[in-house]
Amino acid sequence: MVEVEGLTKVFSTPRGNVVALKDVSFSVKKGELVVVCGPSGSGKTTLLSIIGGLTRPTSGMVMVNGTYLNSLTFAELASFRLQNLGFAFQFSGLIPSLTLRENLILPLLLKNKKTTNMRRIEELAKELKLTSRLNSYPSEISGGEARRAALIRALANSPPLLLADEPTGDLDEESANLIEKVLKGFNQKGTTIILATHDKKLAQIASRIFYLKNGSLVN
Ligand SMILES: Nc1ncnc2c1ncn2[C@@H]1O[C@H](COP(=O)(O)OP(=O)(O)O)[C@@H](O)[C@H]1O
Ligand SMILES: [Mg+2]
Numbered sequence: 001m002v003e004v005e006g007l008t009k010v011f012s013t014p015r016g017n018v019v020a021l022k023d024v025s026f027s028v029k030k031g032e033l034v035v036v037c038g039p040s041g042s043g044k045t046t047l048l049s050i051i052g053g054l055t056r057p058t059s060g061m062v063m064v065n066g067t068y069l070n071s072l073t074f075a076e077l078a079s080f081r082l083q084n085l086g087f088a089f090q091f092s093g094l095i096p097s098l099t100l101r102e103n104l105i106l107p108l109l110l111k112n113k114k115t116t117n118m119r120r121i122e123e124l125a126k127e128l129k130l131t132s133r134l135n136s137y138p139s140e141i142s143g144g145e146a147r148r149a150a151l152i153r154a155l156a157n158s159p160p161l162l163l164a165d166e167p168t169g170d171l172d173e174e175s176a177n178l179i180e181k182v183l184k185g186f187n188q189k190g191t192t193i194i195l196a197t198h199d200k201k202l203a204q205i206a207s208r209i210f211y212l213k214n215g216s217l218v219n
Helices: 044-051 074-084 100-111 114-127 143-155 173-187
Strands: 002-014 016-028 033-037 059-064 085-088 160-164 194-198 209-211 216-218
Touching: 002 044, 016 044, 016 059, 016 216, 033 044, 033 173, 044 059, 044 160, 044 194, 074 085, 074 100, 085 143, 100 114, 100 143, 114 143, 114 173, 143 160, 143 173, 160 173, 173 194
Parallel strands: 033 194, 033 209, 085 160, 160 194
Antiparallel strands: 002 016, 002 059, 209 216
């Protein structure tokens, strides 16, 4: 499902170059639930962004679901994302001027799937205890609720691959448990998941764990 080889990412900043990833190679098979662990600044978000086609690597190869991302234009990457993956960001990324319901419908509209999948969203909202918040705006809900909503949005189109960046970071136990349950459920039904986290409890659901340190994979 995912193959990366020799992935390196260097950010140029006014204070010099920052090497966020250094020669990272691994592959993830369809149906796996892989956790990427590592301290803050070790490159987890950069790695997920590259796999999700949001950031281009400085060098190295990325293949997701049979497609080489390196050769795609930005427009092609956008349509690739819509077809192949859901991304639950470290910060919820909900659109502030839309209600939760509107935020959650957005990926369906983009993919023309509104009629078939709306019920799915209602079910997920129920499972994640968000039903009573669907008419609220992002500014009116808690951090835990926003993170749960972001997860539903990422899963709305039933993507073959889910990328989740610290989905339970700084959350209360109830929210974290709900999120864990939904991730497990989707994985059991076949969704491949790559999860960045330093939540040791959440990491236990992984079939494999990768450790990143200063941008390199370590054992
Ligand atoms: N857009 C950027 N510009 C410059 N440096 C960045 C940028 N994004 C990330 N970095 C740097 O790359 C390194 C890895 O960051 P990140 O991938 O966010 O790590 P993590 O998610 O593990 O905390 C850090 O040193 C960070 O400061
Ligand atoms: Mg991060």
